[in-house]
Amino acid sequence: MSITPFQALACPLDGTPLHCTGSAWACASGHSFDIASQGYTNLLPVQNKRSRDPGDSKEMVAARRRFLAAGFYQPIAAAVSWAVLTELPADATFSCLDAGCGEGYYLRELATAAGDEQTLALLGLDISKWAVLSAAKEDKRPSWVVGSNAKLPVLPGTLDRVLCMFGFPVYAEFVRVLKSGGRLIQVDAGPDHLRELRKIIYPSLKPERTTDLQTPTGFRRLPTETVCFSIDLTNAGQVADLLAMTPHLYRASAEGRAAAAALAALSLSVDVRLTCFVRDVD
Template sequence: MNVIPFPSLACPLDGAPLFGHGPAWRCAAGHSFDIASQGYGNLLPVQQKRSRDPGDSKEMVAARRRFLNAGHYQPIAAAVSRAVLDGLPDDATISCLDAGCGEGYYLRQLAAAQDNGQTLAVLGLDISKWAVLSAAKQDQRPNWIVGTNAHLPVLAKTLDRVLCMFGFPVYAEFARVLKPGGRLLQVDAGPDHLRELREIIYPALKPERAADQQVPAGFCRLSMETVRFSLCLDSQELIADLLAMTPHLYRASAEGRGRAAALTTLAVTVDVRLTSFGREA
């Protein structure tokens, strides 16, 4: 598959198109955003930040990189890649945003999914500069940018696919940037996701809430798929990496984290829901 950078970026300050000018992106009003030597750009203005260093920390990103690159979530990546490419001709050119891309694992898996004549214009966005830096170091073909889902620096109606992997969906923004007929592919934790780990780190599990069947405004539901499999984690380091890449790292008490740290093996269930939404005309 031919992988190219996604070109239709927008200025995060005024929404105008951005154009490349050497090692920077600029809009017609003169707003300029540097492209780092590692190949990524920062399109997150200070007024759109909620903290000094938002998003995942350097340590969390490193844990996720080790865990995902070892292939433990490859069945999820394969299901997402199939959903992205479903129904597309072999010579199609498609544009895809991973909104909350982390260190870029799912986009790299998508780029490697098929060896054919398709062209994939790729944009990975995350609010964590550490995540985007890690992604850019591993593959410089896509555009990698620091940004926020709440104000996507993307021109309207320019994307064929948007991925939201265990992230924070902002449906109004996703609807704005998707072309009519484009698709939003959303992956969320199912009721049994990492249940065995959660039973160890929490005193008791909260009752599962009923699945939200509401369809976001501007979309129609196309399909829903369950991806479920078991993992056998055979080292303290691997278990620690799994915990570090989840929100449970901060939700658990010190005692709960201590119980997890004492484990040397853990059999755990992976249970996720992959929902495909179509952008209505």
Template sequence: MSILPFTALACPLDGAPLHRQGAAWQCAAGHNFDIASQGYTHLLPVQNKRSRDPGDSKEMVAARRRFLNAGHYRPIADAVAAATLVDLPVDGAAACLDAGCGEGYYLRQLAAAAGEGQSLAILGLDISKWAVQAAAKQDKRPAWVVGSNANLPALPGTLDRVLCMFGFPVYPEFARVLKPGGRLIQVDAGPEHLRELREIIYPALKEERPAETRIPDGFSLLASESVRYPLTVAGQEQIADLLAMTPHLYRASAEGRARAAALTELSMTVDVRLLSFARLAAD
């Protein structure tokens, strides 16, 4: 497959199209956004930041990169790639955004899964500059930007696919940037996800019921599937990486984190829900 330049970037200040001008992106009003030497662009205006350094820390990003590159979540990536590529033209071009791309693992697996003759224009977006830096270092082909799901720097009605992996969905923005008939692929943790780890780090667990599928405004539900499999992680470093890439790192007590740190092997259940939504045509 071939990775095409992503040409549907929008200025985060006025929404106008951005055009590549040498080592920068620029809109008609003259707003200018430099492309960093690592190959990414910062499209998160300072007034839209909620903190000085939003998103995952450098350490969390490094932990996620090590854990994912070890292949532990490969079945999830394969299912996402299959759901993303279904019904895309085999010999045409399509545009795909990963809204909350982290260090780019799922987009790299998507690119590897695409068939011969398929062409994808890929945009990876994350609010963490450390995540986007790590993504750009590992693969220069997609466009990588620091930005927010609350104000996606993409032109209206230009995308065929949007991915939201364990992230914070902003459905009105997803609907705005998707073409009619375009698809949102959303992955969230299921009720049994990493249960064995949670049992170790928390004093008690609340019984979780399977979440009801909420169909967001402007979308229809195409498919719902579970990806569930056993996973054994060996070694204190990999267990520490898993904990560091989850919200449980901050939610657990010091005692709970210490119990996890003492483990040399951990067998767990991976349980995620994959939903595919189609963007309805505008009224």
């Protein structure tokens, strides 16, 4: 298997092609974006930030890195890798974006799952500079950029696959950057996901919401796959890491967080829905 950086980046200011000059990406209009010493590029203009330091904090990224490195979500990664690679020729060269890549776990697992003859041009994007920094330190081979799903710094029609893992899908952007027949692989929490933790940190659980996704414009939908399994957290640090990497950290009350912090172990249900959308052929 060969892993290469994704090259078809677009200027976040005017949408024109970016070209790598060695230490920076630049467009014909004269906009230039330095490549950090750690190997990533910040393509999130200041005017597009909603806060000074958007996205996951340094502490949240570190918690996610520890939790995922322990292998708790490996069955999810395996299902995602299969969905990405299925129906691709064994000797294919193809491109994949993880839109909201976090610290890069799912792209690294994808690289491991690919066949020996396949060439992957990989791009990881996240709005958190701490997440992208962590990903770039771990694996130098993909392109890593700080950016937003709301305006992907990617040229139109250049991607074979897009991943959206527990993230914020912007379907119009995904349609724009995918090739005809390309696929969006979207993973969302199911109704029983981390139910045992939620029972501890919330006074009562909200009624189950339907997990049935509508088919977005520009796509046709393939059958949804349910991925369910159990995990056992065996110490307080693992419980704390899981809570820190989820939105529940901020949604829970102080009492709920204290109850979670008191746990020395916890058995949990993992329940996710994996849905593939195929971009319409032009």
